[in-house]
Amino acid sequence: MDSKSSACSSPNPNPTLGPSKLMLAFRFLRALSLVRRTTPASSRTCRGRRIERAAYASMAYTAGASRAWSRAVLRRLHHRARRRAVAPRRLSTTAGNRAEALRRLVPGGGGMDYCTLLEETADYIKCLSMQVELMQGIVDSASSYGP
Amino acid sequence: MDPPSLMPRLPEMCRFPMLGMPPPELAPRVGWIGGDASVEESTVTEQCGGSKGRRRRRDPPSSGGATEDESSKLVSTSSGNELTEAEAKRLKAIKSTDGNDNIKSEAEASSGICNKLAAQNPQTTEPPKQDYIHVRARRGQATDSHSLAERARREKISERMKILQDLVPGCNKVIGKASVLDEIINYIQALQRQVEFLSMKLEAVSSPMNTSIEVFPSNDFSSQRYDATSGLAYSSQTREYEQGSGTEWLHTFERVT
Numbered sequence: 001m002d003s004k005s006s007a008c009s010s011p012n013p014n015p016t017l018g019p020s021k022l023m024l025a026f027r028f029l030r031a032l033s034l035v036r037r038t039t040p041a042s043s044r045t046c047r048g049r050r051i052e053r054a055a056y057a058s059m060a061y062t063a064g065a066s067r068a069w070s071r072a073v074l075r076r077l078h079h080r081a082r083r084r085a086v087a088p089r090r091l092s093t094t095a096g097n098r099a100e101a102l103r104r105l106v107p108g109g110g111g112m113d114y115c116t117l118l119e120e121t122a123d124y125i126k127c128l129s130m131q132v133e134l135m136q137g138i139v140d141s142a143s144s145y146g147p
Numbered sequence: 148m149d150p151p152s153l154m155p156r157l158p159e160m161c162r163f164p165m166l167g168m169p170p171p172e173l174a175p176r177v178g179w180i181g182g183d184a185s186v187e188e189s190t191v192t193e194q195c196g197g198s199k200g201r202r203r204r205r206d207p208p209s210s211g212g213a214t215e216d217e218s219s220k221l222v223s224t225s226s227g228n229e230l231t232e233a234e235a236k237r238l239k240a241i242k243s244t245d246g247n248d249n250i251k252s253e254a255e256a257s258s259g260i261c262n263k264l265a266a267q268n269p270q271t272t273e274p275p276k277q278d279y280i281h282v283r284a285r286r287g288q289a290t291d292s293h294s295l296a297e298r299a300r301r302e303k304i305s306e307r308m309k310i311l312q313d314l315v316p317g318c319n320k321v322i323g324k325a326s327v328l329d330e331i332i333n334y335i336q337a338l339q340r341q342v343e344f345l346s347m348k349l350e351a352v353s354s355p356m357n358t359s360i361e362v363f364p365s366n367d368f369s370s371q372r373y374d375a376t377s378g379l380a381y382s383s384q385t386r387e388y389e390q391g392s393g394t395e396w397l398h399t400f401e402r403v404t
Contacts, residue, residue: 098325098329115304121311135349
């Protein structure tokens with residue numbers, strides 16, 4: 001892919017800022033246009049699913065492989081792409097043990113010790129709120145530009 | 148021969164046939180030694196005896212004063228264990244009444260018992276009282292390092308909890324670890340649901356934008372997309388950065404796609 005190589009090889013012009021937000025926006029918009037081009041417009045739910053998956057994937061790619069949750073997201077993504085299996089989506093978090101609930105919410109949280117789990121949770125929340133901010137901005141601007 | 152208080156400990160005591168000998172006021176202490184040493188008898192005790200014997204060979208064999216110094220040092224390093232604290236009290240009591248001949252002879256008797264105990268181990272060449280004190284100190288040190296590690300872990304957890312509390316809005320007012328965790332879980336769930344909802348919304352929004360791609364020329368569209376990214380709720384610094392460099396990025400993005 002030409003776009004991927006050009007995106008990865010372009011140097012960060014402002015190293016003090018931290019490229020995460022801009023890279024997240026860049027990746028997500030690219031994935032969004034890819035979804036829009038490749039998926040037929042008739043299947044709306046499939047498209048929504050793919051957009052959501054693209055959101056998580058761009059988050060994980062931006063966080064990099066140094067985080068356990070991003071590795072888990074990418075692993076899940078690749079597995080799903082390979083065998084087309086649909087994982088159960090919403091897990092109930094009504095368990096008495098709150099750490100277990102947190103473990104199930106944060107990707108890759110199973111089998112993690114409590115300290116690492118909290119650290120991963122903090123990073124995951126940061127990235128997730130950034131992603132939500134980005135998507136909200138895109139939705140707002142697109143709906144204001146729309147017909 | 149055995150005092151009746153030692154009777155339930157007989158299966159442990161029968162390893163040390165000389166333990167029946169001490170005067171009755173020493174019996175509880177001896178029982179404690181025997182019961183405790185039997186837990187990890189063949190590993191820790193003998194190894195400690197060996198290392199201690201090696202160290203003792205370097206130093207000249209010392210009198211009772213030196214041993215008490217060392218024992219107090221060892222005990223002071225291992226504060227935190229209940230047993231060792233009790234032992235420290237007892238040692239202080241012995242040290243304070245050192246002038247008394249009876250108690251001194253009693254302490255010597257106890258050290259003699261330890262001599263016999265250590266002589267049963269095949270590795271130990273130099274016996275004395277430090278043997279079981281050393282074992283006790285090692286046990287104390289072990290629990291101490293465990294408790295130190297536990298304390299460090301707890302501090303780490305609370306520090307991360309604080310970071311999480313700063314991240315999750317409205318979580319600072321909540322008191323209690325459980326409710327903080329509840330807030331965090333609810334926040335993550337809300338964010339994930341919002342991602343789901345927004346992706347559905349983006350799908351609904353993107354279909355008119357899809358038709359607008361053909362309408363707009365490429366240059367206009369890139370500026371429009373650029374507005375779409377910079378119109379987010381970013382900080383002004385980010386916006387400046389994007390105004391400086393984001394256009395060419397998105398131009399390449401548009402060219403490629």
